[in-house]
Amino acid sequence: MGSVERIQNVARRAVATQQAGHHVVVVVSAMAGETDRLLRLANEISTKPADREIDVLLATGEQVSIALLALAIAELGCEAQSFLGHQVQILTDGVHGSARIQTIDASPVEQALQRGAIVVIAGFQGVDERGNITTLGRGGSDLSAVAMAAALKADSCEIYSDVDGIYTTDPNLYAKARKIERISCEEMLELASLGAKVLQARSVEFALKFGVTLHCRSSFSQGEGSWVVPETHGEEGMQRAGMEGAVVTGIACDRQTAKITVQNLPDRPGAVAALFQPLAADQINVDVIIQNAPRDGRTDVSFTVPRAQADRAVALVRDLQATLRFDAVDCDKLVAKVSAVGAGMRSQPGVALRAFDALGKAGVNILLISTSEIKISCVVEDRHTALAVQVLHDAFSLEK
Amino acid sequence: MGSVERIQNVARRAVATQQAGHHVVVVVSAMAGETDRLLRLANEISTKPADREIDVLLATGEQVSIALLALAIAELGCEAQSFLGHQVQILTDGVHGSARIQTIDASPVEQALQRGAIVVIAGFQGVDERGNITTLGRGGSDLSAVAMAAALKADSCEIYSDVDGIYTTDPNLYAKARKIERISCEEMLELASLGAKVLQARSVEFALKFGVTLHCRSSFSQGEGSWVVPETHGEEGMQRAGMEGAVVTGIACDRQTAKITVQNLPDRPGAVAALFQPLAADQINVDVIIQNAPRDGRTDVSFTVPRAQADRAVALVRDLQATLRFDAVDCDKLVAKVSAVGAGMRSQPGVALRAFDALGKAGVNILLISTSEIKISCVVEDRHTALAVQVLHDAFSLEK
Numbered sequence: 001m002g003s004v005e006r007i008q009n010v011a012r013r014a015v016a017t018q019q020a021g022h023h024v025v026v027v028v029s030a031m032a033g034e035t036d037r038l039l040r041l042a043n044e045i046s047t048k049p050a051d052r053e054i055d056v057l058l059a060t061g062e063q064v065s066i067a068l069l070a071l072a073i074a075e076l077g078c079e080a081q082s083f084l085g086h087q088v089q090i091l092t093d094g095v096h097g098s099a100r101i102q103t104i105d106a107s108p109v110e111q112a113l114q115r116g117a118i119v120v121i122a123g124f125q126g127v128d129e130r131g132n133i134t135t136l137g138r139g140g141s142d143l144s145a146v147a148m149a150a151a152l153k154a155d156s157c158e159i160y161s162d163v164d165g166i167y168t169t170d171p172n173l174y175a176k177a178r179k180i181e182r183i184s185c186e187e188m189l190e191l192a193s194l195g196a197k198v199l200q201a202r203s204v205e206f207a208l209k210f211g212v213t214l215h216c217r218s219s220f221s222q223g224e225g226s227w228v229v230p231e232t233h234g235e236e237g238m239q240r241a242g243m244e245g246a247v248v249t250g251i252a253c254d255r256q257t258a259k260i261t262v263q264n265l266p267d268r269p270g271a272v273a274a275l276f277q278p279l280a281a282d283q284i285n286v287d288v289i290i291q292n293a294p295r296d297g298r299t300d301v302s303f304t305v306p307r308a309q310a311d312r313a314v315a316l317v318r319d320l321q322a323t324l325r326f327d328a329v330d331c332d333k334l335v336a337k338v339s340a341v342g343a344g345m346r347s348q349p350g351v352a353l354r355a356f357d358a359l360g361k362a363g364v365n366i367l368l369i370s371t372s373e374i375k376i377s378c379v380v381e382d383r384h385t386a387l388a389v390q391v392l393h394d395a396f397s398l399e400k
Numbered sequence: 401m402g403s404v405e406r407i408q409n410v411a412r413r414a415v416a417t418q419q420a421g422h423h424v425v426v427v428v429s430a431m432a433g434e435t436d437r438l439l440r441l442a443n444e445i446s447t448k449p450a451d452r453e454i455d456v457l458l459a460t461g462e463q464v465s466i467a468l469l470a471l472a473i474a475e476l477g478c479e480a481q482s483f484l485g486h487q488v489q490i491l492t493d494g495v496h497g498s499a500r501i502q503t504i505d506a507s508p509v510e511q512a513l514q515r516g517a518i519v520v521i522a523g524f525q526g527v528d529e530r531g532n533i534t535t536l537g538r539g540g541s542d543l544s545a546v547a548m549a550a551a552l553k554a555d556s557c558e559i560y561s562d563v564d565g566i567y568t569t570d571p572n573l574y575a576k577a578r579k580i581e582r583i584s585c586e587e588m589l590e591l592a593s594l595g596a597k598v599l600q601a602r603s604v605e606f607a608l609k610f611g612v613t614l615h616c617r618s619s620f621s622q623g624e625g626s627w628v629v630p631e632t633h634g635e636e637g638m639q640r641a642g643m644e645g646a647v648v649t650g651i652a653c654d655r656q657t658a659k660i661t662v663q664n665l666p667d668r669p670g671a672v673a674a675l676f677q678p679l680a681a682d683q684i685n686v687d688v689i690i691q692n693a694p695r696d697g698r699t700d701v702s703f704t705v706p707r708a709q710a711d712r713a714v715a716l717v718r719d720l721q722a723t724l725r726f727d728a729v730d731c732d733k734l735v736a737k738v739s740a741v742g743a744g745m746r747s748q749p750g751v752a753l754r755a756f757d758a759l760g761k762a763g764v765n766i767l768l769i770s771t772s773e774i775k776i777s778c779v780v781e782d783r784h785t786a787l788a789v790q791v792l793h794d795a796f797s798l799e800k
Contacts, residue, residue, distance in 0.1 A: 047475065
């Protein structure tokens with residue numbers, strides 16, 4: 001939700017959707033800049049603001065939005081009714097700032113819909129069992145929308161943002177990037193966690209778990225966006241791959257990563273576990289892990305961590321040098337992780353080979369490789385990021 | 401509640417009060433300008449905004465205030481907990497925009513107080529029995545405070561504003577106006593309804609009904625303000641008057657008034673009732689009513705109405721001219737009502753005479769007179785307002 005004008009646009013769209021014969025529930029976020037304004041006030045007042053009160057504060061942003069949107073819809077001659085998180089009610093645990101939804105009582109919403117009203121719900125907020133206001137954290141409004149769609153067994157949940165869908169890769173990295181018409185939740189999860197910014201992983205997980213079909217669309221245009229469907233893997237995915245020939249659905253990249261290598265670690269039982277234990281204890285998010293086959297009883301272990309945690313991780317590993325008796329620890333912060341994702345990979349051997357071959361021919365040096373059932377990730381030098389994305393995009397004909 | 405700085409002032413005062421050994425509950429209003437900002441947004445969007453959604457919108461103002469004040473108190477090292485209207489809970493009827501409080505469940509507040517927390521409550525807002533957000537209308541935050549004080553059986557309820565108490569008259573009209581130390585709710589009700597702006601009549605009525613002692617103080621100074629006490633009339637008032645010699649407590653004036661006179665109304669049963677019936681039906685607030693003794697079977701009837709309703713009232717009366725067969729209807733918009741109020745009047749004969757005598761000697765022409773047990777109101781020409789106030793103030797030695 002942006003300005004007053006944008007609220008009026010949302011109202012027109014909601015009314016048009018109702019006039020097309022649908023029951024309409026709109027879940028809204030705060031107006032643009034409102035959350036920042038409120039946090040600025042809090043930071044003027046408090047050096048260490050209490051999470052509970054920050055939630056009370058931030059929840060007003062969506063409350064203003066629902067009231068204004070309900071007024072805008074009424075102004076167009078339709079009935080509208082707003083609901084706050086505690087009125088719906090969206091019951092969450094008590095973890096302020098990143099609460100998890102537990103149950104939703106959709107019956108007041110269903111009653112309003114039966115009466116013919118367009119329902120407007122405050123996203124991002126809930127209430128714990130003691131009646132405290134909670135908020136769901138980053139991407140919380142999308143999550144509220146998906147959860148409401150699940151509770152209401154809605155046909156689909158439209159997620160509006162300033163982009164018109166999900167692309168085969170970041171159009172800033174490759175102009176040939178193409179909008180994806182349809183993608184599975186599973187693939188979307190890999191893309192979301194790898195850096196695609198349209199949908200938060202939490203929302204997609206929720207959609208997958210409760211069978212909600214998502215439609216990612218632009219607030220600024222009427223065109224179709226991208227459909228994210230909760231189909232289960234297996235036959236359907238294979239058929240789709242076979243019929244359409246699309247083995248890879250998209251290329252994601254994550255440039256906020258660093259590679260750490262521990263050289264000549266003595267290959268003893270428990271040595272690798274001992275290496276990662278302090279990192280886990282310090283909440284450092286270790287991603288790709290590669291261990292070479294041992295040579296002369298020693299091995300190199302490489303792994304990636306978020307770039308912001310790299311120095312801390314290196315320090316923790318260095319503390320272990322005397323105990324574990326490895327030779328050295330290196331850190332390369334100028335790396336990126338580029339991944340090809342596609343449910344079709346399951347049924348197609350040789351996909352990884354095709355990726356490595358294409359990268360090799362383009363002169364991209366692969367530093368680390370990690371694969372799963374539906375993705376291939378390569379850590380490359382940061383300067384090769386765009387090239388790697390383009391080469392993989394071409395190799396799997398994603399522009400077609 | 402004004403700026404961030406003002407919130408911090410309130411926090412310091414709350415902490416100081418707790419450290420002086422009290423349980424502290426703070427009821428807050430919205431930050432300065434916030435309500436206007438929200439209404440401006442609503443008016444940009446809606447030509448006829450629905451009351452229910454306006455309440456949802458406006459209630460955010462107090463919600464922001466409670467969160468920020470709780471953070472400011474915590475920043476000073478004390479525990480603080482905020483409560484919204486529906487959390488307290490302040491149960492009201494369902495009349496959006498001017499809801500009436502029905503019950504308050506003070507137990508969550510009492511628990512927080514027992515724990516040692518300073519409790520911060522959103523004023524102005526409540527919740528109806530169906531869970532809809534309601535607001536209490538003008539002066540609603542004061543009313544919330546008085547109601548909470550009643551529910552908690554508090555020692556006193558401090559009402560903060562930008563003035564430091566209740567004055568014997570408006571200091572802008574007479575520089576000799578003196579701050580009143582102590583005034584009864586009954587007297588305050590007469591002063592409030594007559595134009596004193598410190599306390600809304602609703603709050604005083606509530607305080608009287610539930611025996612809450614009010615202390616009207618300035619947000620900007622530490623000094624004592626004025627105490628408004630719920631003592632019942634009768635002996636105590638008489639004793640106070642007798643002991644202190646203070647017959648009159650204050651002089652109020654209302655300049656937003658107009659006088660309407662119906663000339664030569666035939667004096668028949670039901671004629672006066674017929675005159676006022678359409679005014680009542682149109683929600684016109686008729687105040688002082690005077691009917692002269694009939695002469696030749698006819699009488700003049702004069703009354704006052706709020707100046708903004710005068711034209712409408714005249715039009716309604718004129719419609720009756722054919723039916724009631726009076727000669728003419730006049731309207732004088734340049735009048736003011738000046739009133740002397742004091743519980744001591746009950747026990748002192750001759751107070752009215754003293755007032756009329758003083759006004760007469762000063763050359764103030766009295767247009768209408770209306771008296772009750774504890775007040776004398778005179779309608780005078782508007783140009784005589786300040787003079788009348790000063791003369792009455794002097795006549796009852798209020799400057800001493």
